Amino acid sequence: MTALPLRDPSSAGTDAAVSAGVDALVAQPYRYGFVTDIETEKIAKGLSEDVVRLISAKKNEPAFLLDFRLRAFRLWQRMAEPDWAAVSYPPIDYQDIVYWAAPRQQARKASLDEVDPVLLETFDKLGIPLTEQKRLANVAVDAVFDSVSIATTYREKLAEHGVIFCSFGEAVAEHPDLIERWLGSVVPIADNYFAALNSAVFSDGSFVYIPKGVTCPMDLSTYFRINSGDTGQFERTLIVAEEGASVTYLEGCTAPMFDTNQLHAAVVELVALDDASIRYSTVQNWYAGDENGKGGIYNFVTKRGLCKGARSHISWTQVETGSAITWKYPSCVLVGEDSVGEFYSVALTNNRQQADTGTKMVHVGPRTRSTIVSKGISAGQSSNSYRGLVQMGPRAVGARNYSQCDSMLIGDQAAAxxxxxxxxxxxxxxxxxxxxxxxxxxxxxxxxxSRGIAFEEAVSMMVSGFCRDVFSQLPLEFAAEADKLLALKLEGSVG
Amino acid sequence: MSDRPPLLEIRGLRAAVGDLEILRGVDLCVHAGEIHAVMGRNGSGKSTLSKVIAGHPSYRVTAGQILYRGQDVADLAPEERARAGLFLGFQYPVEIPGVSNREFLRVATNARRLARGEEELDTFSFDDHLEQRLALVKMDPSFLDRSLNEGFSGGEKKRNEILQMALLEPAVAILDETDSGLDIDALRIVAEGVRQLAGPDNATVLITHYQRLLEAITPQYVHVMAHGRLLRTGGPELALELERRGYDWVDAEAGLGSREDVAV
Amino acid sequence: MTTTRDRWSEALTPATLPRQARDSWRFTDLAPLKALDPGRLAPRPGVIPDLPPPAPGVVRLCLGPDGVSFSPAPADISWPAGVQVCAVPPDVADAPALAVRLGALLPGPSLGLQLAPGARLRLELVLQPAQAEAALAPRLWFDLAEDASLELALGLWGPADSLLVACVGARLAAGAELLEGQRLQGADSAVALVSGQVQQAPGSRYGRTAVVSGWRLARLEPQVCQTEGQAVTTFRDLALARGQATIDLHSQVRFGGPEGRLDQLQRALVDDGAQSVFNGVVQVPREAQRTDAAQLSRHLLLSTRGRVDTIPQLEIVADDVRCTHGATVSSLSDDExxxxxSRGVDRVLACRLLTRGFCRPIFDDLPPLIAAWPSEGLLP
Known part of the structure; x- marks a missing residue:
């Protein structure tokens, strides 16, 4: 980290001086912007029914899944891209995207030893060591590189408890019944434009199954890495917690710096049965584009949890800092009586970033409860929108929702x-x-x-104070990381 | 105790909120002219007892009886109990924006009067009646034209409770932690009001966990509540003993572990 | 020759109607409007309102016998010093709102007034058609010069199967004050569309309190622009939505400069199969530093067949502002x-007391003229 110029306190209060101090602070480099040089297998750009069939064939998928993809593709062709969000971007040419890219390696990695060392090195560099000696002690990690999962740690140990944690592709091969039963049960194929696109072309992702009564013995985590410049990223995550099961799941993501925009359209589905609990945390740090808004990820993601069982509990915590554009509404459908949904979010936008994010809490069953805490921080010339829906259906007797959404504006050109x-x-x-x-x-x-605290430390103190309610929901090591991430992202923006 | 039939008699009362049993067999007998104090630490079930007697819908009576003038009131709505002469002074009187205090007092007073076979008071005669009672609690008349309890200080709310008691003239008044949150002056005024309203034809049950209020109003009977039951009954000296020794000895005497299974 | 019916049909074609799938019409069903028969709607004579006589110095105009003009005629009145009748400027009628477009198809009455610097006026406008199937489209325009002051009490009634389309426009110069009280009472088959366009110069004050009761569909669209900020805007709205009513408030306040203030309180009581919609837009662009805007929406939902949709909408670019908003939807409190x-008040009466208590803050803020009108039958 470069040394930050300290501001002369005597100049505080004059906007010009503040801006000057700020400009000097700008341009903290994105730390994960490197590209891994690895031979990649890609299919040609463009999307058609043949491409969908090709993706399915490459993954040796059973008929039901090809059928799922084709239905989604046909519906997608008839749908229109949503235009209601407070974001703007040039039209996306869906024929100019590569829908399948994978690092070329052995057909199937039997163990970590067979994974290309270049890939292991990449994840090392990202702070996610995968090898036996170095891997994180309490977290099982599924590492996804472009379109495929390259390694999942602690699989055997988890299997002892009956917990299934593997790449989506492996789950299709090994547990097709579970996939067929739950895939698309929370986010229907044609739920929205981007979900339909994902359903047609999704590449890989993570699958988690926690059997009845099991508390997952360690936190689970998926780390998404985009490497190719012209590849779209379409993962699919499915987590099923059976009766009385519980799991904490963390998601992290980074991408190299390219000056073109990349599309990321993922779908995450969570299902919680009676008394089950799923806590899903995301620290999103895709590449956000440069200060002029060039490059960066379009993060158009559909995340939804179904509290199907009585007293089930789904909690979303997100720290959104990256992406050129964020279009994301992690939601809960509260069907089971006395089920609980939570959404804790910090969304930070700087420079030319645009975020339109929030949540939907759909109360169906009686005595369902939900809490929404959203903290939006807008700096630079960015735009940060909270969009939410709280719906109390006719059967939601005794249901309660409490929402709090606060915005912090930094500078007079950011929008909240x-x-x-x-x-x-x-x-x-x-x-x-x-x-x-x-x-x-x-x-x-x-x-x-004036009490001796350095300028940037003061900023970071105030921002983390503002976000405390959300950070307190994150697993410990993530909370510290999120705090640092925000400070880093904000450096130079205050004025 | 007196040979006359009791005003209020509670027999083997058990009550629960949801699946959680809070009252586990309460027996209490209150005659006209008596002042009782129910003491116990937080969570012993005191407030629940008062709310169950007044008919709060959150509590379910699972066993036992609440007899008022010999009649079981279990099936009566809260307003029917109030009109019959049971009064609950709230620990935390509810603030109701937009409902005028004066209008509320008039409606409540007239409901009680009708129930006793008396005539309703028109606005003017009610205002006269109100003025007399107001002096008793030394309340500033400007509070009458504000919304019910809205923005009242703790002391003002409690005075308003005693004012309601003065207007409704209950046969049995149960005052739940009337002394909590009051400064010395307010406490004195409230105690004075309670003392003046106590007479040979009515009875008062003071619920408290401090001795403070009992210095101003001397009860004939002091009951100690713990774990949802009245464990001991004595005279005013029992209150002093509690003040001196705390509550643990009561638990010990009753053969209960001290704070373990304290509900609520 | 095109008939009213033709023009009406044209105005209500899918091409010209607001797109219902989105935006501000998302929650409002226009079926009651389309169900009205334009061939049967006509101006109806006004009734002499059942109101106490106007206080001294107050001008009261009612709906004339022809149903399209005021009575007495504004030209014949001896207005207070500095008050002059003027034309309603066409730009008021050019706004894109549906109310304005439909209003252009219907006859008046219309009234424009200019208030010279420092002029004061207290004005009551009582528009109550005598018969069903009335078409009533008042167009009102008030131009207040520096320090002029106008208190307006506007009563609008909609008999059965009637259509009310009202456009109220005003321009407030520095130091001017407009205090507006609106009462809209309609039969359960009547439709009301009311648009408001008020421009406020710095130092002006605009207070608007509206009580809406009845109707099958009532949509209010008050819009205020504080052209250079530094003005004060107060909104108080109460909707009493019962029966099959849809009462829909879409307010918009834009701060064109710094140090503007908005104090907005919306309350709605929803019973039976009624629906209340609230969308309150507050726009604070970059030039509107030190804006202080507070918006609160409170809904009391009393019936399982009722429905509430509330969408506060804040758009802020300036950083040194204080903007808060809150929204609640709930039923009567069990504790209350x-x-x-427990004081002997029976449940039915207790519900009524609490319901009235819920409505009271708006009644308390009614400007004096309209507050003096009897309100029996309005409250539950």
Whole structure:
């Protein structure tokens, strides 16, 4: 990390001086922007029914899955790209994207020893060591490189508990019954444009199955790495927690710096049966583009959890810092009585980033409860929108929701928008929504500085204070990482 | 105790909220002219007892009886109990924005009057009636034209509770932690109000976990509540003993581990 | 010759109607509007309203016998000093709102007033058609010069199967004050579309309090632009949605400059099979530093057949602002009910007291003129 120029406290309070101090702080490089030089197998650009068949064939998929893909593709062709979000980007040419890319290696890795050392090195560099000696002690990791999963750690140990944690492709081969039963059960094929696209061309991803009554003995994690420049990334994650099961799942992601935009359209489905609990955390650090808005990932992701069983619990925690554009609404459908849905989010946008993110809490069953805490931080010339829906259906007797969404604005060119929607058809349900907007004020910064705290430390203190409610939901090592990430992303933006 | 039939008699009362049993067999007998104190630490079931007597819908009576003037009130709605002369002074009086205090007091007073076979008071005669009672609690009349309890301080809320008691003239008044959150002056005023309203034809049950209120109003009977039951009954000296020795000895005497299974 | 019916059909074709699938019409079903028969709608004579006589110095205009003009005629009135009748500027009628487009198809009445610097006026407009199937399309325009002040009480009634389309426009110069009270009462088959366009110069004050009761469909679209900020806007809305009513409030406040203030409170009571929609847009662009905007939406949902859709919408680019919004949807509180019951108030009355209590903050903020109108039958 480069040394940061300290601001002269005596200049605090004048906007020009603040901006100058800020400009000097800008341009902290994106740390994960390198490209791994590895031979990659790619299919030609473009999307057609043949491409869908080709992807399915490459993965040796059973008929039901090819059928699933083809149905999705046909529906997708008739759908229109959504235009309601507060984001703008030039039209995407879906024929100019590569829908399949994989590092060329042995057909099937029998063990980690057979994985290309270049790949292992890549993940090492990203802070996700996969080899036996170095791997993280308490976290099982599925590492996904472009379109394929290259390694999953601790599989055997998890298997002793009956827990299945593997790449999606392996799950299709080894547990086709489970995939056929649950795939698309939470996010239907034609749920939305990007979900339909994903259903047609999804490459790989992670599958988790926690059997009845089992508390997963360690945290599970998938790390997504985009490497190719012109490849779209379409993963699929499916987590099923049977009755009384519980699991904590972490997702991380990075990408190299390219000056073109890459499309990432993933689908995540969670299913929780009676008394099951799933905590899903994301620290998203895709490449966000440069300060002029060139390059970066289009992150158009559909994440949804189904609280199918009574007293089930699904919790989404997300720290969104990367991506040129974020279009993402991790949601909960609360069907089981007394089920609980939670959404904790920090979304930070800087430079020309655009984020339109939030959640949907659909209360179907009686006494279902949900909590939404959203913290949006907009800096630079970015745009940060919270969009949410809380719906109380006719059967949601005694249901409750509490939402809090706060925005922090840094500088006078960033936008913070709030679009919460509340729909209620149930008088015996309570919905409460609160929102506020604040700014990082010079007075507060000055106060901290005058007590001897350095400028950037003061900023980071105030930002993490603002986000505390969300960070406290993250697993410990993730929380520290998220805190650092925000500070890094904000460096140079305050003014 | 007196030979006259009791005003309020509680027999083997058990009550639960959801699946959690909070009252585990309460027996209590209150006659006209008596002042009782129910003491116990937080979570012993005191507040639950008062709410169950008043008919709070969150609690389910699972066994036993609440007899008021010899009649079981279990099936009566809260308002029917109030009109019959049972009064609950709330520990935390609810704030109700938009409902005028004065209008509320009039509606409540007239409901009680009708139930006793008295005439309803029109606005003017009610205001006169109200003025007399107001003096008793030394409440600023400006509170009458505000919304019910909205923005009242703790002391003002409790005075408003005693004012309601003065207007409704209950036969049995149960005052739940009336002394909590009061400064010395407010406590004195509230205690004075309670003392003045106590008479040979009515009875008062004070629920508290401090001795403080009992210095101003001397009860004839002190009951100690723990684990959802009244474990001991004595005279005013019992309150002093509790003040001096705390509550652990009661648990010990009753053969219960001290704080383990304290509910609520 | 094109008939009203033809023009109507044209105005309501799918091509010209707002797209329902999205945006601000997403939650509003226009079927009740389409169900009205344009061939039967006609101006209906006004009734003499059942109101106490106007206080001294107050001008009261009612709907005339022809149903399209005011009575007495504005030209014949001796207005207070500095008040002058003027034309309603066409730009008010050019706004894209549906209300404006439909209003152009219907006859008046219309009234434009200019208030000279420092002029003061208290005005009551009572528009109550006598018969069903009335078409009523008032167009009102108020131009307030520096420090002028207008208190307006606007009563609009919709008999059965009637259509009310009202456009209210105003321009407030520095120091001017417009205090507007609206009462909209309609039969359960009537439709109301009311649009408002108010421009506020710095130092002006605009207060608007509206109580809407009845109707099959009532849509209010008050829009305020504080052209250079530094003005004060207050909105108070109460919807009493019962029966099959849809009461729909789409407000929009834009701050064109710094230090503007907005205080907005919307309340709606929803019973039976009724629906309430609230969409409150607040726009704070970059030039609107030090804006202070507070918006609160509270819904009381009393029936399992009722429906509430509420969408607060804040769009902020300036950083040194204080913007808050809150929304709640709930039924009557059990604790409040129990408290009242424990004092001997029966459940039905306790519900009524609480319901009235819910409505009271809006009634308390009604401007004096309209507050003096009897409100029996309005409250539950």
């Amino acid at each position: 928008n709030t679009y919460p929607t509340i729909r209620s058809q149930q008088p015996e349900a309570t919905v409460e929504h609160e929102a506020s907007t604040c700014r990082l004020s010079e007075d507060q910064l000055f106060y901290l500085q | 009910l129990f408290y009242l019951q």
